[in-house]
Amino acid sequence: xxxxxxxxxxxxxxxxxxxxxxxxxxxxxxxxxxxxxxxxxxxxxxxxxxxxxxxxxxxxxxxxxxxxxxxxxxxxxxxxxxxxxxxxxxxxxxxxxxxxxxxxxxxxxxxxxxxxxxxxxxxxxxxxxxxxxxxxxxxxxxxxxxxxxxxxxxxxxxxxxxxxxxxxxxxxxxxxxxxxxxxxxxxxxxxxxxxxxxxxxxxxxxxxxxxxxxxxxxxxxxxxxxxxxxxxxxxxxxxxxxxxxxxxxxxxxxxxxxxxxxxxxxxxxxxxxxx
Amino acid sequence: xxxxxxxxxxxxxxxxxxxxxxxxxxxxxxxxxxxxxxxxxxxxxxxxxxxxxxxxxxxxxxxxxxxxxxxxxxxxxxxxxxxxxxxxxxxxxxxxxxxxxxxxxxxxxxxxxxxxxxxxxxxxxxxxxxxxxxxxxxxxxxxxxxxxxxxxxxxxxxxxxxxxxxxxxxxxxxxxxxxxxxxxxxxxxxxxxxxxxxxxxxxxxxxxxxxxxxxxxxxxxxxxxxxxxxxxxxxxxxxxxxxxxxxxxxxxxxxxxxxxxxxxxxxxxxxxxxxxxxxxxxxxxxxxxxxxxxxxxxxxxxxxxxxxxxxxxxxxxxxxxxxxxxxxxxxxxxxxxxxxxxxxxxxxxxxxxxxxxxxxxxxxxxxxxxxxxxxxxxxxxxxxxxxxxxxxxxxxxxxxxxxxxxxxxxxxxxxxxxxxxxxxxxxxxxxxxxxxxxxxxxxxxxxxxxxxxxxxxxxxxxxxxxxxxxxxxxxxxxxxxxxxxxxxxxxxxxxxxxxxxxxxxx
Numbered sequence: 001x002x003x004x005x006x007x008x009x010x011x012x013x014x015x016x017x018x019x020x021x022x023x024x025x026x027x028x029x030x031x032x033x034x035x036x037x038x039x040x041x042x043x044x045x046x047x048x049x050x051x052x053x054x055x056x057x058x059x060x061x062x063x064x065x066x067x068x069x070x071x072x073x074x075x076x077x078x079x080x081x082x083x084x085x086x087x088x089x090x091x092x093x094x095x096x097x098x099x100x101x102x103x104x105x106x107x108x109x110x111x112x113x114x115x116x117x118x119x120x121x122x123x124x125x126x127x128x129x130x131x132x133x134x135x136x137x138x139x140x141x142x143x144x145x146x147x148x149x150x151x152x153x154x155x156x157x158x159x160x161x162x163x164x165x166x167x168x169x170x171x172x173x174x175x176x177x178x179x180x181x182x183x184x185x186x187x188x189x190x191x192x193x194x195x196x197x198x199x200x201x202x203x204x205x206x207x208x209x210x211x212x213x214x215x216x217x218x219x220x221x222x223x224x225x226x227x228x229x230x231x232x233x234x235x236x237x238x239x240x241x242x243x244x245x246x247x248x249x250x251x252x253x254x255x256x257x258x259x260x261x262x263x264x265x266x267x268x269x270x271x272x273x274x275x
Numbered sequence: 276x277x278x279x280x281x282x283x284x285x286x287x288x289x290x291x292x293x294x295x296x297x298x299x300x301x302x303x304x305x306x307x308x309x310x311x312x313x314x315x316x317x318x319x320x321x322x323x324x325x326x327x328x329x330x331x332x333x334x335x336x337x338x339x340x341x342x343x344x345x346x347x348x349x350x351x352x353x354x355x356x357x358x359x360x361x362x363x364x365x366x367x368x369x370x371x372x373x374x375x376x377x378x379x380x381x382x383x384x385x386x387x388x389x390x391x392x393x394x395x396x397x398x399x400x401x402x403x404x405x406x407x408x409x410x411x412x413x414x415x416x417x418x419x420x421x422x423x424x425x426x427x428x429x430x431x432x433x434x435x436x437x438x439x440x441x442x443x444x445x446x447x448x449x450x451x452x453x454x455x456x457x458x459x460x461x462x463x464x465x466x467x468x469x470x471x472x473x474x475x476x477x478x479x480x481x482x483x484x485x486x487x488x489x490x491x492x493x494x495x496x497x498x499x500x501x502x503x504x505x506x507x508x509x510x511x512x513x514x515x516x517x518x519x520x521x522x523x524x525x526x527x528x529x530x531x532x533x534x535x536x537x538x539x540x541x542x543x544x545x546x547x548x549x550x551x552x553x554x555x556x557x558x559x560x561x562x563x564x565x566x567x568x569x570x571x572x573x574x575x576x577x578x579x580x581x582x583x584x585x586x587x588x589x590x591x592x593x594x595x596x597x598x599x600x601x602x603x604x605x606x607x608x609x610x611x612x613x614x615x616x617x618x619x620x621x622x623x624x625x626x627x628x629x630x631x632x633x634x635x636x637x638x639x640x641x642x643x644x645x646x647x648x649x650x651x652x653x654x655x656x657x658x659x660x661x662x663x664x665x666x667x668x669x670x671x672x673x674x675x676x677x678x679x680x681x682x683x684x685x686x687x688x689x690x691x692x693x694x695x696x697x698x699x700x701x702x703x704x705x706x707x708x709x710x711x712x713x714x715x716x717x718x719x720x721x722x723x724x725x726x727x728x729x730x731x732x733x734x735x736x737x738x739x740x741x742x743x744x745x746x747x748x749x750x751x752x753x754x755x756x757x758x759x760x761x762x763x764x765x766x767x768x769x770x771x772x773x774x775x776x777x778x779x780x781x
Contacts, residue, residue: 034579057572062509062580077572078563082580084509097563100576103508119563120504122548138562139503143548163558165549199554263536264554270625272373272701273282273364274325 017045021073022052030056030076041067055095060088063105080107083124096133099126104146108242112154121148121167125235128152129176129243134191135159140201142166151239158191161258162216164198170232171205172239174249182245184252195219195258203258204232211256218262224255282363284344286326288319291338301330301339306705306715307698327696329705361626374626375699375709377526377618377663377685384618385637386669388765390779394747403737403744410736410743410751412679414477414517414657415442415586416610440610441586443494443516446475447736448674448751451728452615452661452684453499453521453590455481457534457543457555458622458699459688460716461488463708466724467687468492473725474732477680482521482532482557484546490514499590500577502531503557505547509580517586517611518577520570522561525619525636525662527628528592532557538702540711567600571607578608586610586657593617593639593662594632598646605652613682614639616662620684622709623700636662637676641774644677644756653677653756667738676774677756690731691724 017040021028028036033056040048046067053059053073060069060080067086071079074092081100093111102121109126115133118126123146131154138159140148148167153176161169173189176182189207196216204224205211211221232255240247288309295317302310302317309323310330326341348356364372394400401408418437426432451471456464458481465488471478472495480489480498484506489496493514500507501521512518523529534543534555544551564570570589577587588611589604591597597614604612616636621629640660647653660673661682670681689695692706699709707719739751748754762779763771771778 030575031579038582058576058579061576062512064509078576081576082507082509082512100563101504101507116563120507122508135562139556139558141549143544143550146548162562163556165553165556197556197558199556200550263552269370270373271364271368271370273360273368274285274698 015045016047016049017043018049018051020052021050021056022054027052027054027056030058034058034061037063037069041065053092060086080105093130094128099124102126102148110243115157117152118148118150121150122146123148125149126151127239127242128154130154131185131187132156135162137161137164137167137169137203139163139165140167140169142201149235151235153239153243155185155187156190159193159196159216160190161195161201161203161219162193162197164195164201164203164260166201168201168232168235169203170235171203171207172236172250173206173253174245176243176245180244182249190214192216195260198258198260199263200260202228204228205256205258206250206253207256208253211258215258218260219258220261222257222259224257228257229255280363280367281322282360282367283348284321284324286324287321287342287344288324288330289340289342290317290319291336291340292316293338294336295338296336298335300333300335304329304333304705306703306710306712325696325698326694327698327705328694372626373623373700374629374697375621375623376695376697377620378630379697380630382635383765384663385635385765385770385774386665386672388763388770389637389672389774389776390762390764391668391671391675391742391746392760392762393745398747400747401744401749403740406744406749408740408743408749410447410739412445412448412657412751413442414445414611414680416440416657417442417655419651419655441584443586444475445477445495445680447732447739448678448680449474449670449732449735450477450497450659450661450680450682451479451687452620452682453479453481453497453519453524454622454684455483455499456486456546457481457483457538457711459709460704460707460711460719461486461542462716462719462721463688463691463724464489466691466719466721466728468496469721469725470728470732471495473729476732477516479519479682480515483534483543483555484548485511485514486542486546497588500573501557502559502561503555505549505555505557508548512577512581515585517588518581519588519590519611519613520561520564520573520577520609521590522564522570523590523592523594523615524621524624525592525615525617525633526621527624528594528617528633529559530624530628531559533623538711543711567603567607570604574608588613588657588659590615590659592619592632593634593636595634597634597639598642601643602646602650602652605647605650605656609656611657611659612643613659613661614643615682616660618663619661620663621699633662636660636664636673638770638773640673640676640678641758641776645775648756667735667742670735671739671742671754672761674751674754675757675761676776677758679755686731687728690727691719 055076057076062082064084069088071090079098084103087106094113099118102124104123106125109128112130117136134157150169152171175185193216422436482501497517498515536554589609590613593616617633659680660678664681664683704710761776
């Protein structure tokens with residue numbers, strides 16, 4: 001990872017603004033760090049490099065426009081919260097709630113991310129190279145030309161796509177090693193309560209596992225249709241390109257689709273009589 | 276032969292055939308299909324009537340009267356008509372009973388058991404018409420103390436060291452509560468926001484986003500972030516006077532929201548930023564908030580997202596342990612705290628929760644105020660309290676118990692024409708308030724409604740001044756938490772104890 005950083009930095013030195021987030025080895029407070037990012041953007045820099053990030057929260061909160069943030073280290077919770085447009089590349093792992101209520105933009109994680117990835121996101125893309133935690137993609141939505149896409153290279157835990165109200169979640173179940181080799185992940189592709197409360201959108205999992213006994217309320221497993229395959233292929237190809245893995249590995253296992261049984265799972269649950 | 280277990284109708288529509296002109300206006304105006312014309316005369320279906328009084332108001336001949344139909348059920352003091360109706364409804368349809376507006380059970384209102392003080396001899400009262408009495412409030416977090424840095428060498432060189440949090444000024448301690456576009460109509464929202472701007476008071480956006488047309492009223496609107504995050508984007512965050520994280524609502528504490536897909540028309544779709552016809556489900560909790568620490572994190576995130584320019588608050592329903600929760604919220608960084616009592620309203624909530632969960636706002640204000648005071652936090656935070664502030668007397672008593680701002684909804688709706696028929700969840704409001712159907716929404720005149728709201732709150736403000744004058748207080752801020760100006764006359768001294776109010780005569 002360190003090599004990566006040096007190469008990129010020298011190539012793009014003129015347009016890129018570099019922030020040392022831990023001067024003298026002491027990590028900056030998130031307020032100070034975010035203020036520095038805002039100042040850099042105000043000065044007209046479109047690319048900002050953050051070095052030695054160590055758990056600072058809310059990086060990239062509500063940033064707008066064509067901005068690229070590159071993060072070396074471990075950003076804290078709520079990375080890219082309310083973000084509307086920028087691209088964030090993390091060379092390392094992430095903590096909870098990346099892309100919280102994101103409207104647009106892209107977050108690429110060259111590592112793991114933890115719980116509640118993409119909470120209530122309305123648009124944008126989140127690509128995670130390795131594994132993620134619990135309640136990933138909860139209540140993601142879609143609206144007009146906004147369509148959130150979560151693509152996970154590894155595996156997920158319980159409550160994947162809970163309350164899902166639109167968009168797309170793809171889980172590949174691979175183990176992409178740092179040296180670029182790709183093998184099948186030993187862990188189950190997802191935990192229990194898969195897609196519980198889902199009423200719109202799709203969860204697509206690349207697996208041969210039996211998902212029936214892990215489904216949550218309102219979700220059902222279907223085979224992948226040709227037209228769905230067409231829509232997901234570009235995203236998977238982009239994922240392969242970003243993380244430099246061969247596309248061929250995708251063919252080794254079938255894709256399964258989890259969709260809602262009904263748009264109104266609880267419509268008949270209420271009674272409106274005059275009392 | 277199957278028995279008819281239908282629920283006996285509450286109302287009887289009485290049409291005076293002698294004076295009825297058969298103009299059929301009532302049948303057009305009845306959105307509940309209770310009135311129709313059979314070719315010869317107007318016929319009524321009592322079982323559909325909700326007593327919204329639209330037909331009565333619209334009949335040019337004054338020929339319609341809605342009467343109470345309570346004559347034939349045998350009396351029982353325990354199995355009241357209401358209980359019997361609940362059982363009949365559930366044994367017929369099954370399912371969770373829905374309800375709207377606030378708790379309608381006849382539970383004693385503590386506000387009514389409180390009396391106000393007035394000056395006699397020893398401290399002079401103030402004439403509010405001829406002497407200044409301030410009712411304005413500064414909304415937002417206040418510093419604990421103000422610190423100056425002094426240069427010992429140059430005496431004139433004094434600078435302010437304290438960093439101030441964002442605050443804004445409102446002219447009366449009144450806020451129109453959170454009613455989303457979806458629960459009420461576009462015209463109703465517009466009338467409320469225009470009135471709020473004119474009066475320079477606050478109005479809540481509700482959790483359904485803010486339509487672009489309302490952005491210009493942003494400086495008087497507190498927007499809400501709920502678990503569904505509907506309509507939340509950067510414009511929503513930046514076009515508001517303040518942002519409130521909605522944890523709970525008085526009418527349905529611990530409950531999420533559910534706007535059925537059929538109500539999500541173009542307007543609602545644009546505002547909530549969800550596809551047309553799609554269900555709008557608000558999860559029960561925020562899934563990024565499982566603790567006070569998580570809440571503090573979202574507060575910080577919102578402050579960061581708005582660049583520390585607007586106050587960020589939290590709304591909770593008044594529940595059994597409100598006081599320690601409130602302390603956690605304030606320590607977590609909230610600039611204002613909203614508490615909604617168990618009588619608070621709703622557009623749709625399960626009846627069981629609306630009628631039975633939560634505690635009265637009077638008690639919640641008192642315990643939260645007391646606890647914040649004990650923790651030395653009270654003066655830092657703005658406390659907004661709602662949950663059935665019905666008229667100015669309730670507002671004044673709420674302030675004296677410890678609230679900075681009184682929040683209300685029903686009085687505003689009633690001012691616009693609501694007859695409190697409690698059918699909001701059906702979306703058929705014949706007065707054009709709690710509906711999204713265009714032909715009904717058109718019935719609500721924005722200008723008339725706005726002026727009626729302005730009149731209402733203008734008179735509340737005048738009455739507030741009258742009371743302050745009588746108490747010899749020249750600023751509403753001096754009434755806040757001034758419980759010595761209240762006395763209790765209710766039946767339960769324990770309540771007076773919790774309120775920190777003496778009994779009348781003491």
